[in-house]
Amino acid sequence: MKMVKTPLLIVISISFCSLLMVAHSSMGAVLAEEAKQLGTTLTEFGAEKAGNADGSVPEYTGGLTKARGMGQSYEDPFNDEKPLFTIDQSNAAQYASQLTEGTKFLLERFPTYRLDVYPSHRTVCYPSWVLGNTIKNATTANLGGEIMGDAITGTDAKGLPFPGIPFPIPKNGYEVMWNYWLHIAPPFGWISSLGAIFDTAGKLSRLPDVWHGMLHPWYDKSGKIRELTDDAVFGFRAGFTAPPAAAGTQFLNLYLPSAADRNQKVWFYTPGQRRVRMAPEFSYDVPVASYGGTILWDEIFGFLGRMDRFNFELVGKKEIYIPYNVFGLTNQLTLSEAFGPRHVNQEAMRWEKHRVWVVEATLKPTARHSCSKRVYYVDEDSWAILSFESYDSAGKMWRVYYTFLFPTYDIFGVNNDSLACYDLSKGNYFAIMVDRKSPNTFVHSYEHLPDIGPASQLTPRSMEAGSVR
Numbered sequence: 001m002k003m004v005k006t007p008l009l010i011v012i013s014i015s016f017c018s019l020l021m022v023a024h025s026s027m028g029a030v031l032a033e034e035a036k037q038l039g040t041t042l043t044e045f046g047a048e049k050a051g052n053a054d055g056s057v058p059e060y061t062g063g064l065t066k067a068r069g070m071g072q073s074y075e076d077p078f079n080d081e082k083p084l085f086t087i088d089q090s091n092a093a094q095y096a097s098q099l100t101e102g103t104k105f106l107l108e109r110f111p112t113y114r115l116d117v118y119p120s121h122r123t124v125c126y127p128s129w130v131l132g133n134t135i136k137n138a139t140t141a142n143l144g145g146e147i148m149g150d151a152i153t154g155t156d157a158k159g160l161p162f163p164g165i166p167f168p169i170p171k172n173g174y175e176v177m178w179n180y181w182l183h184i185a186p187p188f189g190w191i192s193s194l195g196a197i198f199d200t201a202g203k204l205s206r207l208p209d210v211w212h213g214m215l216h217p218w219y220d221k222s223g224k225i226r227e228l229t230d231d232a233v234f235g236f237r238a239g240f241t242a243p244p245a246a247a248g249t250q251f252l253n254l255y256l257p258s259a260a261d262r263n264q265k266v267w268f269y270t271p272g273q274r275r276v277r278m279a280p281e282f283s284y285d286v287p288v289a290s291y292g293g294t295i296l297w298d299e300i301f302g303f304l305g306r307m308d309r310f311n312f313e314l315v316g317k318k319e320i321y322i323p324y325n326v327f328g329l330t331n332q333l334t335l336s337e338a339f340g341p342r343h344v345n346q347e348a349m350r351w352e353k354h355r356v357w358v359v360e361a362t363l364k365p366t367a368r369h370s371c372s373k374r375v376y377y378v379d380e381d382s383w384a385i386l387s388f389e390s391y392d393s394a395g396k397m398w399r400v401y402y403t404f405l406f407p408t409y410d411i412f413g414v415n416n417d418s419l420a421c422y423d424l425s426k427g428n429y430f431a432i433m434v435d436r437k438s439p440n441t442f443v444h445s446y447e448h449l450p451d452i453g454p455a456s457q458l459t460p461r462s463m464e465a466g467s468v469r
Helices: 010-024 093-099 101-109 128-137 173-181 224-228 295-302 446-451
Strands: 085-087 115-117 143-145 151-153 188-198 205-206 209-215 233-240 252-253 264-270 274-276 310-323 353-364 373-379 383-389 397-403 419-423 428-434
Touching: 010 295, 093 101, 093 310, 101 383, 101 397, 115 353, 128 233, 173 310, 173 353, 173 373, 224 353, 295 383, 295 397, 310 397
Parallel strands: none
Antiparallel strands: 085 115, 143 151, 188 205, 188 209, 188 428, 209 233, 233 252, 252 264, 264 274, 310 353, 353 373, 373 383, 383 397, 397 419, 419 428
Protein backbone atom coordinates (compact mmCIF):
# COMPACT_ATOMS: atom_id res chain seq x y z
CA MET A 1 0.00 0.00 0.00
CA LYS A 2 1.36 3.42 -0.95
CA MET A 3 2.10 5.70 2.02
CA VAL A 4 1.06 9.35 1.76
CA LYS A 5 3.12 11.87 3.66
CA THR A 6 1.12 14.31 5.73
CA PRO A 7 2.57 17.81 6.13
CA LEU A 8 3.89 18.49 9.62
CA LEU A 9 1.69 21.57 10.07
CA ILE A 10 -1.45 19.51 9.42
CA VAL A 11 -0.30 16.86 11.91
CA ILE A 12 0.29 19.51 14.56
CA SER A 13 -3.10 21.12 13.84
CA ILE A 14 -4.94 17.82 14.04
CA SER A 15 -3.15 16.91 17.27
CA PHE A 16 -3.96 20.31 18.80
CA CYS A 17 -7.63 20.03 17.84
CA SER A 18 -7.74 16.53 19.29
CA LEU A 19 -6.33 17.80 22.56
CA LEU A 20 -8.95 20.55 22.66
CA MET A 21 -11.71 18.01 22.08
CA VAL A 22 -10.38 15.75 24.84
CA ALA A 23 -10.05 18.71 27.21
CA HIS A 24 -13.59 19.87 26.41
CA SER A 25 -15.15 16.44 26.75
CA SER A 26 -13.42 15.78 30.07
CA MET A 27 -14.24 19.17 31.59
CA GLY A 28 -16.14 18.73 34.81
CA ALA A 29 -14.91 15.59 36.53
CA VAL A 30 -12.35 16.19 39.28
CA LEU A 31 -9.53 13.90 40.35
CA ALA A 32 -10.24 11.33 43.05
CA GLU A 33 -7.84 13.09 45.41
CA GLU A 34 -9.75 16.38 45.14
CA ALA A 35 -13.08 14.58 45.51
CA LYS A 36 -11.95 13.36 48.96
CA GLN A 37 -12.94 16.80 50.25
CA LEU A 38 -16.60 15.79 49.86
CA GLY A 39 -17.89 14.63 53.21
CA THR A 40 -14.85 16.05 55.06
CA THR A 41 -14.05 19.75 54.67
CA LEU A 42 -16.87 20.03 52.14
CA THR A 43 -20.36 18.61 52.46
CA GLU A 44 -21.18 15.75 50.11
CA PHE A 45 -22.94 18.31 47.87
CA GLY A 46 -19.93 20.64 47.72
CA ALA A 47 -20.60 23.41 50.24
CA GLU A 48 -18.10 24.46 52.88
CA LYS A 49 -19.05 22.42 55.94
CA ALA A 50 -17.58 24.80 58.52
CA GLY A 51 -19.08 28.11 59.47
CA ASN A 52 -17.28 31.37 58.81
CA ALA A 53 -14.76 33.06 61.09
CA ASP A 54 -17.22 35.17 63.10
CA GLY A 55 -19.98 32.55 63.23
CA SER A 56 -22.48 34.62 61.23
CA VAL A 57 -22.62 31.71 58.75
CA PRO A 58 -23.03 28.55 60.88
CA GLU A 59 -21.64 25.07 60.35
CA TYR A 60 -23.73 22.75 58.19
CA THR A 61 -25.19 19.99 60.39
CA GLY A 62 -27.63 18.22 58.06
CA GLY A 63 -30.35 20.76 57.44
CA LEU A 64 -33.89 21.05 58.75
CA THR A 65 -35.67 17.72 58.77
CA LYS A 66 -38.40 18.37 61.31
CA ALA A 67 -40.54 21.33 62.21
CA ARG A 68 -43.56 21.92 64.35
CA GLY A 69 -46.66 20.49 62.68
CA MET A 70 -47.33 21.30 59.05
CA GLY A 71 -50.82 22.33 58.07
CA GLN A 72 -52.06 24.08 54.96
CA SER A 73 -48.71 25.86 54.64
CA TYR A 74 -45.21 25.34 55.99
CA GLU A 75 -44.98 26.48 59.58
CA ASP A 76 -42.07 28.80 60.22
CA PRO A 77 -39.76 27.15 62.79
CA PHE A 78 -37.99 30.49 63.32
CA ASN A 79 -41.12 32.55 63.88
CA ASP A 80 -40.06 33.62 67.38
CA GLU A 81 -36.71 35.05 66.28
CA LYS A 82 -36.11 38.78 66.21
CA PRO A 83 -33.88 40.65 63.74
CA LEU A 84 -30.26 41.02 64.78
CA PHE A 85 -30.07 44.40 63.04
CA THR A 86 -31.49 46.32 60.08
CA ILE A 87 -29.72 47.61 56.97
CA ASP A 88 -31.24 50.68 55.32
CA GLN A 89 -30.10 53.85 53.56
CA SER A 90 -28.51 55.20 56.73
CA ASN A 91 -26.00 52.36 57.18
CA ALA A 92 -25.87 50.61 53.77
CA ALA A 93 -22.29 51.77 53.15
CA GLN A 94 -21.14 49.90 56.26
CA TYR A 95 -22.33 46.59 54.75
CA ALA A 96 -21.64 47.34 51.07
CA SER A 97 -19.11 44.50 50.63
CA GLN A 98 -21.76 41.99 51.76
CA LEU A 99 -24.60 43.20 49.56
CA THR A 100 -25.35 42.41 45.93
CA GLU A 101 -25.17 45.29 43.49
CA GLY A 102 -28.93 44.99 42.99
CA THR A 103 -29.65 45.24 46.70
CA LYS A 104 -27.44 48.32 47.00
CA PHE A 105 -29.33 49.90 44.10
CA LEU A 106 -32.74 49.26 45.71
CA LEU A 107 -31.57 50.62 49.06
CA GLU A 108 -30.38 53.77 47.32
CA ARG A 109 -33.56 54.22 45.25
CA PHE A 110 -36.23 53.54 47.90
CA PRO A 111 -36.04 55.25 51.32
CA THR A 112 -38.48 52.63 52.70
CA TYR A 113 -36.42 49.64 51.52
CA ARG A 114 -34.63 47.79 54.29
CA LEU A 115 -33.10 44.45 55.17
CA ASP A 116 -34.13 42.93 58.52
CA VAL A 117 -31.22 40.57 59.16
CA TYR A 118 -31.92 37.43 61.19
CA PRO A 119 -29.67 34.62 62.48
CA SER A 120 -28.57 32.39 59.62
CA HIS A 121 -29.80 28.81 59.41
CA ARG A 122 -28.50 26.26 56.88
CA THR A 123 -31.78 24.39 56.49
CA VAL A 124 -31.40 22.53 53.18
CA CYS A 125 -31.69 18.75 53.58
CA TYR A 126 -30.50 16.04 51.17
CA PRO A 127 -31.52 12.35 51.21
CA SER A 128 -28.62 9.92 51.57
CA TRP A 129 -29.08 8.43 48.08
CA VAL A 130 -28.67 11.88 46.50
CA LEU A 131 -25.49 12.50 48.51
CA GLY A 132 -24.07 9.16 47.36
CA ASN A 133 -24.89 9.94 43.73
CA THR A 134 -23.33 13.40 44.00
CA ILE A 135 -20.05 11.94 45.23
CA LYS A 136 -20.04 9.58 42.24
CA ASN A 137 -20.76 12.47 39.88
CA ALA A 138 -17.75 14.42 41.16
CA THR A 139 -15.31 12.14 39.33
CA THR A 140 -17.52 11.04 36.41
CA ALA A 141 -19.80 13.91 35.28
CA ASN A 142 -18.63 16.16 32.44
CA LEU A 143 -19.78 19.00 30.26
CA GLY A 144 -20.60 17.90 26.72
CA GLY A 145 -21.99 19.19 23.45
CA GLU A 146 -20.49 21.14 20.58
CA ILE A 147 -20.85 24.48 22.40
CA MET A 148 -19.67 24.95 25.98
CA GLY A 149 -22.53 24.30 28.39
CA ASP A 150 -24.78 22.54 25.87
CA ALA A 151 -25.01 19.20 27.67
CA ILE A 152 -23.96 17.08 30.63
CA THR A 153 -22.65 13.53 30.46
CA GLY A 154 -21.86 10.86 33.02
CA THR A 155 -21.65 7.16 33.75
CA ASP A 156 -25.23 6.47 34.79
CA ALA A 157 -27.88 5.14 32.38
CA LYS A 158 -28.04 6.80 28.94
CA GLY A 159 -24.62 8.34 29.47
CA LEU A 160 -26.01 10.90 31.93
CA PRO A 161 -24.89 11.82 35.47
CA PHE A 162 -26.40 10.11 38.49
CA PRO A 163 -29.44 11.85 40.02
CA GLY A 164 -27.90 14.49 42.23
CA ILE A 165 -25.64 17.53 41.89
CA PRO A 166 -23.47 16.94 38.79
CA PHE A 167 -20.51 19.19 39.70
CA PRO A 168 -20.15 19.51 43.50
CA ILE A 169 -16.66 21.00 43.03
CA PRO A 170 -17.32 23.37 40.10
CA LYS A 171 -14.51 24.73 37.95
CA ASN A 172 -16.45 27.20 35.78
CA GLY A 173 -19.72 29.08 35.51
CA TYR A 174 -21.37 26.53 33.22
CA GLU A 175 -20.98 23.82 35.84
CA VAL A 176 -22.56 26.05 38.50
CA MET A 177 -25.51 26.73 36.20
CA TRP A 178 -26.00 23.00 35.56
CA ASN A 179 -25.94 22.51 39.34
CA TYR A 180 -28.71 25.10 39.48
CA TRP A 181 -30.71 23.16 36.87
CA LEU A 182 -30.43 20.08 39.08
CA HIS A 183 -30.71 21.84 42.43
CA ILE A 184 -32.24 19.81 45.24
CA ALA A 185 -36.04 20.10 45.27
CA PRO A 186 -39.10 17.86 45.59
CA PRO A 187 -39.71 15.86 42.40
CA PHE A 188 -43.24 17.21 42.02
CA GLY A 189 -44.99 20.21 43.53
CA TRP A 190 -48.57 21.19 42.80
CA ILE A 191 -48.68 24.91 43.48
CA SER A 192 -51.19 27.73 43.02
CA SER A 193 -49.75 31.22 42.89
CA LEU A 194 -50.87 34.84 43.03
CA GLY A 195 -49.09 37.69 41.31
CA ALA A 196 -49.22 41.39 40.66
CA ILE A 197 -47.46 44.20 38.81
CA PHE A 198 -46.96 47.56 40.50
CA ASP A 199 -46.55 50.47 38.10
CA THR A 200 -44.47 53.62 38.59
CA ALA A 201 -47.28 55.17 40.64
CA GLY A 202 -47.48 52.11 42.90
CA LYS A 203 -50.82 50.99 41.46
CA LEU A 204 -51.47 47.24 41.64
CA SER A 205 -52.56 45.24 38.59
CA ARG A 206 -53.33 41.59 39.14
CA LEU A 207 -51.51 38.99 37.07
CA PRO A 208 -53.46 35.92 35.95
CA ASP A 209 -53.98 33.39 38.72
CA VAL A 210 -51.85 30.37 37.88
CA TRP A 211 -51.51 26.77 38.97
CA HIS A 212 -48.15 25.10 38.45
CA GLY A 213 -47.06 21.50 38.37
CA MET A 214 -43.38 22.04 39.24
CA LEU A 215 -41.09 19.22 38.13
CA HIS A 216 -37.62 18.24 39.30
CA PRO A 217 -37.73 14.79 37.70
CA TRP A 218 -34.26 13.53 38.66
CA TYR A 219 -35.26 13.59 42.35
CA ASP A 220 -38.06 11.07 41.82
CA LYS A 221 -36.25 7.94 43.02
CA SER A 222 -38.64 5.67 41.10
CA GLY A 223 -37.56 7.25 37.79
CA LYS A 224 -41.16 7.46 36.57
CA ILE A 225 -41.25 11.23 36.14
CA ARG A 226 -37.98 11.16 34.19
CA GLU A 227 -39.48 8.50 31.94
CA LEU A 228 -42.50 10.70 31.27
CA THR A 229 -40.47 13.84 30.58
CA ASP A 230 -37.57 12.73 28.33
CA ASP A 231 -35.11 12.93 31.25
CA ALA A 232 -35.89 16.62 31.76
CA VAL A 233 -33.71 18.26 34.39
CA PHE A 234 -36.54 20.70 35.15
CA GLY A 235 -40.05 21.38 33.93
CA PHE A 236 -43.41 22.86 34.71
CA ARG A 237 -47.02 22.49 33.64
CA ALA A 238 -48.93 25.76 34.12
CA GLY A 239 -52.47 26.97 33.52
CA PHE A 240 -54.36 30.22 34.06
CA THR A 241 -57.55 30.10 36.11
CA ALA A 242 -58.34 33.85 36.13
CA PRO A 243 -59.21 36.37 34.77
CA PRO A 244 -61.88 34.88 32.46
CA ALA A 245 -60.15 36.16 29.30
CA ALA A 246 -57.00 34.16 30.14
CA ALA A 247 -58.56 31.16 31.86
CA GLY A 248 -57.72 27.89 30.17
CA THR A 249 -54.41 29.00 28.67
CA GLN A 250 -51.76 26.37 29.39
CA PHE A 251 -48.05 25.69 29.02
CA LEU A 252 -45.93 22.56 29.29
CA ASN A 253 -42.20 23.29 29.50
CA LEU A 254 -39.48 20.63 29.69
CA TYR A 255 -35.78 21.50 29.90
CA LEU A 256 -33.42 18.79 28.74
CA PRO A 257 -29.89 17.58 29.60
CA SER A 258 -28.63 18.25 26.07
CA ALA A 259 -28.90 20.85 23.30
CA ALA A 260 -31.60 18.92 21.45
CA ASP A 261 -34.43 21.36 20.73
CA ARG A 262 -32.27 24.14 22.23
CA ASN A 263 -32.33 22.31 25.58
CA GLN A 264 -36.10 22.67 25.78
CA LYS A 265 -39.47 21.43 24.61
CA VAL A 266 -42.33 23.88 25.06
CA TRP A 267 -46.02 23.41 24.21
CA PHE A 268 -48.71 26.07 24.35
CA TYR A 269 -52.52 25.82 24.40
CA THR A 270 -55.03 28.65 24.04
CA PRO A 271 -58.79 28.10 24.35
CA GLY A 272 -59.43 30.35 21.35
CA GLN A 273 -57.38 28.14 19.03
CA ARG A 274 -58.36 24.90 20.78
CA ARG A 275 -55.18 23.18 19.80
CA VAL A 276 -51.76 22.45 21.26
CA ARG A 277 -48.72 23.67 19.36
CA MET A 278 -44.99 23.64 19.90
CA ALA A 279 -43.67 27.02 20.97
CA PRO A 280 -39.90 27.17 20.38
CA GLU A 281 -40.14 30.97 20.24
CA PHE A 282 -40.76 31.03 24.01
CA SER A 283 -37.07 31.27 24.83
CA TYR A 284 -34.12 33.60 25.23
CA ASP A 285 -35.14 37.30 25.47
CA VAL A 286 -38.79 37.00 24.40
CA PRO A 287 -40.85 39.01 26.96
CA VAL A 288 -43.36 36.97 28.97
CA ALA A 289 -46.70 38.50 27.94
CA SER A 290 -48.64 37.05 30.88
CA TYR A 291 -46.30 38.90 33.26
CA GLY A 292 -46.83 42.19 31.45
CA GLY A 293 -43.50 41.90 29.66
CA THR A 294 -41.64 42.64 32.90
CA ILE A 295 -39.48 39.53 32.63
CA LEU A 296 -37.91 37.53 29.79
CA TRP A 297 -38.45 33.85 29.13
CA ASP A 298 -34.90 32.90 30.05
CA GLU A 299 -35.27 34.75 33.38
CA ILE A 300 -38.21 32.76 34.76
CA PHE A 301 -37.25 31.00 38.03
CA GLY A 302 -33.73 32.42 37.62
CA PHE A 303 -32.66 30.96 34.28
CA LEU A 304 -34.31 28.84 31.59
CA GLY A 305 -33.03 27.47 28.31
CA ARG A 306 -29.76 27.13 26.47
CA MET A 307 -26.53 28.85 27.60
CA ASP A 308 -25.09 29.30 24.11
CA ARG A 309 -25.42 33.11 23.85
CA PHE A 310 -23.38 34.00 26.94
CA ASN A 311 -19.98 33.24 28.38
CA PHE A 312 -20.53 32.05 31.95
CA GLU A 313 -17.56 32.95 34.13
CA LEU A 314 -17.18 31.68 37.70
CA VAL A 315 -16.15 34.76 39.68
CA GLY A 316 -15.86 32.92 43.00
CA LYS A 317 -17.64 32.59 46.32
CA LYS A 318 -18.87 35.44 48.49
CA GLU A 319 -20.69 35.97 51.80
CA ILE A 320 -23.76 38.16 51.30
CA TYR A 321 -27.05 39.11 52.94
CA ILE A 322 -29.79 37.50 50.89
CA PRO A 323 -33.47 36.46 51.31
CA TYR A 324 -33.44 33.00 52.92
CA ASN A 325 -35.86 30.82 54.90
CA VAL A 326 -38.62 33.18 53.73
CA PHE A 327 -41.58 31.41 55.32
CA GLY A 328 -43.27 34.74 56.10
CA LEU A 329 -43.90 35.72 52.49
CA THR A 330 -45.33 32.29 51.66
CA ASN A 331 -47.66 32.48 54.63
CA GLN A 332 -49.14 35.88 53.80
CA LEU A 333 -52.91 35.83 53.27
CA THR A 334 -53.28 38.56 50.66
CA LEU A 335 -51.24 40.24 47.96
CA SER A 336 -51.50 43.58 49.73
CA GLU A 337 -50.00 42.09 52.89
CA ALA A 338 -47.09 40.61 50.94
CA PHE A 339 -46.29 43.41 48.51
CA GLY A 340 -46.13 47.18 48.83
CA PRO A 341 -46.49 49.80 46.10
CA ARG A 342 -42.71 50.16 45.57
CA HIS A 343 -41.25 46.89 46.74
CA VAL A 344 -41.93 43.69 48.65
CA ASN A 345 -43.25 44.33 52.16
CA GLN A 346 -40.18 43.89 54.36
CA GLU A 347 -42.35 42.76 57.26
CA ALA A 348 -42.86 39.55 55.29
CA MET A 349 -39.17 39.16 54.46
CA ARG A 350 -36.25 37.48 56.17
CA TRP A 351 -32.61 38.24 55.25
CA GLU A 352 -29.71 36.07 56.36
CA LYS A 353 -26.00 35.89 55.61
CA HIS A 354 -25.05 32.95 53.38
CA ARG A 355 -22.23 31.96 51.07
CA VAL A 356 -23.03 32.07 47.37
CA TRP A 357 -21.27 31.27 44.13
CA VAL A 358 -21.07 34.34 41.88
CA VAL A 359 -21.39 33.69 38.13
CA GLU A 360 -21.06 36.46 35.56
CA ALA A 361 -22.70 35.81 32.17
CA THR A 362 -21.45 38.13 29.40
CA LEU A 363 -23.05 38.23 25.96
CA LYS A 364 -20.84 36.70 23.26
CA PRO A 365 -19.67 39.18 20.60
CA THR A 366 -21.48 37.27 17.84
CA ALA A 367 -24.72 36.65 19.77
CA ARG A 368 -27.94 38.66 19.98
CA HIS A 369 -29.80 39.28 23.24
CA SER A 370 -31.40 42.29 24.90
CA CYS A 371 -29.18 41.77 27.97
CA SER A 372 -25.46 42.43 27.71
CA LYS A 373 -24.64 40.83 31.06
CA ARG A 374 -26.15 39.05 34.03
CA VAL A 375 -24.69 38.33 37.45
CA TYR A 376 -26.08 35.31 39.30
CA TYR A 377 -25.87 34.50 43.02
CA VAL A 378 -26.21 30.74 43.59
CA ASP A 379 -26.66 29.30 47.08
CA GLU A 380 -23.80 26.99 48.12
CA ASP A 381 -26.17 24.67 50.01
CA SER A 382 -29.18 24.28 47.70
CA TRP A 383 -27.53 25.34 44.39
CA ALA A 384 -30.65 27.47 43.75
CA ILE A 385 -30.38 30.94 42.20
CA LEU A 386 -31.20 33.38 45.01
CA SER A 387 -30.80 36.58 43.01
CA PHE A 388 -29.48 38.04 39.78
CA GLU A 389 -28.96 41.40 38.11
CA SER A 390 -29.30 41.95 34.38
CA TYR A 391 -27.73 44.79 32.37
CA ASP A 392 -29.00 46.38 29.15
CA SER A 393 -27.04 46.85 25.93
CA ALA A 394 -25.53 50.08 27.26
CA GLY A 395 -24.18 48.27 30.33
CA LYS A 396 -26.71 49.87 32.70
CA MET A 397 -28.36 47.78 35.41
CA TRP A 398 -31.81 46.85 34.12
CA ARG A 399 -33.46 44.25 36.36
CA VAL A 400 -32.98 43.04 39.92
CA TYR A 401 -34.45 39.63 40.68
CA TYR A 402 -34.90 37.61 43.89
CA THR A 403 -36.32 34.20 44.67
CA PHE A 404 -37.73 33.63 48.15
CA LEU A 405 -36.43 30.24 49.17
CA PHE A 406 -37.57 28.08 52.06
CA PRO A 407 -36.87 24.40 52.88
CA THR A 408 -39.50 21.80 52.02
CA TYR A 409 -38.81 19.94 55.21
CA ASP A 410 -41.66 17.45 54.78
CA ILE A 411 -39.58 15.63 52.16
CA PHE A 412 -36.22 17.28 51.23
CA GLY A 413 -34.79 20.19 49.27
CA VAL A 414 -36.25 23.65 48.79
CA ASN A 415 -39.10 25.63 47.29
CA ASN A 416 -38.01 28.76 45.39
CA ASP A 417 -41.18 29.42 43.39
CA SER A 418 -42.03 32.82 44.95
CA LEU A 419 -40.13 35.71 43.38
CA ALA A 420 -39.91 39.42 42.68
CA CYS A 421 -38.35 41.29 39.77
CA TYR A 422 -37.68 45.04 39.70
CA ASP A 423 -37.47 46.74 36.30
CA LEU A 424 -35.21 49.71 36.96
CA SER A 425 -35.72 51.33 33.57
CA LYS A 426 -39.54 51.34 33.71
CA GLY A 427 -39.70 51.88 37.46
CA ASN A 428 -42.17 49.05 38.06
CA TYR A 429 -41.88 45.61 39.64
CA PHE A 430 -43.77 42.36 39.66
CA ALA A 431 -43.99 39.62 42.25
CA ILE A 432 -45.42 36.13 42.55
CA MET A 433 -46.14 34.24 45.74
CA VAL A 434 -47.41 30.78 46.53
CA ASP A 435 -51.11 30.86 47.45
CA ARG A 436 -51.38 29.29 50.90
CA LYS A 437 -55.17 28.96 50.59
CA SER A 438 -54.99 26.58 47.65
CA PRO A 439 -55.97 23.05 48.75
CA ASN A 440 -53.50 21.43 46.34
CA THR A 441 -50.37 23.40 47.18
CA PHE A 442 -47.30 21.37 48.18
CA VAL A 443 -47.88 17.88 46.81
CA HIS A 444 -44.39 16.49 46.74
CA SER A 445 -44.02 12.94 45.46
CA TYR A 446 -44.85 10.77 42.48
CA GLU A 447 -47.18 8.71 44.66
CA HIS A 448 -49.50 11.73 44.92
CA LEU A 449 -49.76 12.18 41.16
CA PRO A 450 -52.71 9.77 40.82
CA ASP A 451 -54.71 12.14 43.01
CA ILE A 452 -54.57 14.78 40.28
CA GLY A 453 -54.13 12.64 37.16
CA PRO A 454 -50.66 11.14 36.75
CA ALA A 455 -49.04 10.94 33.31
CA SER A 456 -51.87 12.91 31.74
CA GLN A 457 -50.62 16.02 33.52
CA LEU A 458 -47.19 15.76 31.90
CA THR A 459 -48.03 15.23 28.23
CA PRO A 460 -49.04 17.67 25.46
CA ARG A 461 -52.09 15.54 24.61
CA SER A 462 -53.58 16.16 28.04
CA MET A 463 -53.60 19.94 27.66
CA GLU A 464 -56.74 20.17 25.53
CA ALA A 465 -58.66 17.86 27.83
CA GLY A 466 -57.41 19.78 30.85
CA SER A 467 -58.68 23.15 29.66
CA VAL A 468 -61.33 24.83 31.80
CA ARG A 469 -62.98 26.40 28.73
